[in-house]
Amino acid sequence: MNYQILPFRFERLKENFFLSNEIGEFLYLSNMDFEKFIDHELAPNEDAFKNLKSKQIIADNNIDTIVEMLATKYRTKKHFLTEFTTLHMVVATLRCNSNCSYCQVSKKDLNDANFDMTKTTAKKVVEKIFESPSPNIKIEFQGGEPLLNFGIIKYIIEKAEWTNIFKKKNLEFVICTNLTLLDDKMLKWLKGHKVYISTSIDGTKELHNLNRPLHDIDNSYDLVTDKIELCRQHLGRDSVSALMTTTSYTINYFNEIIDQYIALGFDSIFLRSLNPYGFAKRDKHKLAYPMNDFIESYKRGLDYIIDINRKGKFFAEGFATILLSRILTPFSTGFVDLQTPAGIAIAGVIYDYDGDVYVSDEGRMLASVGDKKFKIGNVEDNSYQEIFNGEYLHGLIENSVAESLPECATCAYLSYCGADPVRNYSEQGDVIGNRTISEICKKNKNIIKHLLSLLQRNDKDINRIFWSWITHKSIEE
């Protein structure tokens, strides 16, 4: 037949072929249809032909129009590149009152004020942030425990708001905190400045306390959950979000952890694997687990969440929601870890307490154990152009275009995935990395394939549940 085959990638599965294109349209073909397709032997009245045409993998007429449509969708998918850095993380202090088993930033002693950001540095940080051309600026305070240096948080927020009177950007603030130090006075101040709170809950009381004790007491759970309620009273129900980190202590308890999130009034959870940095890397013999174990636990957890939704309760899984958005819509998701080129520095960046600038939180985590490979400058010593438009960063970004990386370039799941040079370097000592031994590749590919297999079932309930997660609306709406 006379049809044009447009760019696509494929993978041979056990019983059929999976095909996708650059904008993430996908379909499955039987072995026989695949052979006929590539031999140009499909007839226009065959289902395979119609499906391939509707997914813009083949075209039999109006080819120029179809290529133009593909280009428009591709621009939409890569829209994040037009904004430049939107997420600016600021380390207010490295001091911390927590004693987390997996601390990835190698926190410092509670009383050592040498690890606090000073006003001089903070002023320069805000100046650099507002040099970003992005119309959207999110300033996220990190630690240590950032509330130990609440004075600098207030200073940065006030200075940013003042600067923004002239810059007129969409400005947002988030504090990533263990909540334990938060009080009414702080909350009253935060309420006047539209600040969101992000905290960590690792599961049930027992599991949370195992992972995240405080330096002076083991039971941090009661304190954190009380403070979540206090935040909600002052800042509103949706003002607090939570993250969990999976360790070997918690990997077999996803159902219990999910139940706990629901009991605490959250409408989503992000089932997150352990990142191999800081104490998590140092103590991996105690805390880590094979990635395959995480993938299997994740799948079981996802099944459990789907069942909860089937019973009428809206509750989403964060990682699946991001991946499903990439699979089912042409929009870019803004999730730094799944972008290509990688989102390092060009989507999110971190300013350490001493003014050093790193391409990502993971980059400064490596620095905290002495490896400053991903430092791109210092706010006091370097100009904005030197930090963000230097040859070094250009080189890193160039090496993080998954479309031109070995294995990724031909991977059928590339449209849904991204490049992570910092993780590659941490795991393999090389920013490009080898996919055959990459843990992050294993995780992403397996979870993407699992979600695709759920979609392939064409189960009405599952499809409605997934769309409700993407649109953040309950099924009834």
Added chain:
Amino acid sequence: MKTILKQIEGNKLLLTVENSTYEKVAILNASYKYTDKCYINIESLKTTTEIYFQSKDENVNLKDLALSFGNELIDQQVRLNTGREFKSIREELVKKAFASISKEI
């Protein structure tokens, strides 16, 4: 493609690879990664390249090392091939990524 692995003397091994398959850059990049484990000597011939491995440590299994070197060689050559094949899309994406802060824009 013909690749030959040959034991010469007690602690030396010779790996011969085809120049039509592997470029000099890939061979050098792969070799560099093994310089901590063994002494490497490279000789370029007309159609092949000979890579000599000599163990630094008696406990190192030179044959395993040379076989693993073969995989590294593939990795390095694939990087070069992929980098070349998708150069234009990579350059376009990087240009787009920095367009908003580039002074010439």
